[in-house]
Amino acid sequence: MIYRIAIWMTGLAAWGASMIFVLQQSLFVGLTDRNYCGPWGCGPPVEALLSFHAFWLVFFAGPVAVLSLMLPPRRLASAGFAISVASAALTIAFLLQRRSLWLARELDSPQYAWAFARHELWTLVDFPIVQFFLAGLVMMAVGLTQVGWQSVSRRQFHQSAVNSAEI
Numbered sequence: 001m002i003y004r005i006a007i008w009m010t011g012l013a014a015w016g017a018s019m020i021f022v023l024q025q026s027l028f029v030g031l032t033d034r035n036y037c038g039p040w041g042c043g044p045p046v047e048a049l050l051s052f053h054a055f056w057l058v059f060f061a062g063p064v065a066v067l068s069l070m071l072p073p074r075r076l077a078s079a080g081f082a083i084s085v086a087s088a089a090l091t092i093a094f095l096l097q098r099r100s101l102w103l104a105r106e107l108d109s110p111q112y113a114w115a116f117a118r119h120e121l122w123t124l125v126d127f128p129i130v131q132f133f134l135a136g137l138v139m140m141a142v143g144l145t146q147v148g149w150q151s152v153s154r155r156q157f158h159q160s161a162v163n164s165a166e167i
Helices: 002-022 046-070 073-104 110-122 129-166
Strands: 035-038 041-045
Touching: 002 046, 041 046, 046 073, 046 129, 073 110, 073 129
Parallel strands: none
Antiparallel strands: 035 041
């Protein structure tokens, strides 16, 4: 019991330290000497964006790891699929809402449509839609991988039981 508590406390401490570590913008200094800009304006410095996006990835890594250990594989895959679909819908709704604001200012240009979407998602650090989507994909992949291994091992077990019965 104490061993389990020590493992959980160590994991929690490492997770917290990792989140603090990635928020140190000095890790990313020197990667670029400019801000992320486009016809819609400039965003925050690239180092700050990298720090926040890395923070959200580490933030979701902890719960994904715990859920991967605690949930049955099929339920993990289903939860990952639901999270991915929900975050994809949120992403589309967010981009449509932002696009309507952009069109209201008569800044429509087809050549900037994808650049605008990239800019909006890249500078969106308050609500981690993309990282949430990635967490769902990882959960789905881990769950499906475990389901695949379980079905293979069951077939092998069944086949070996049939072979031993024939002998």
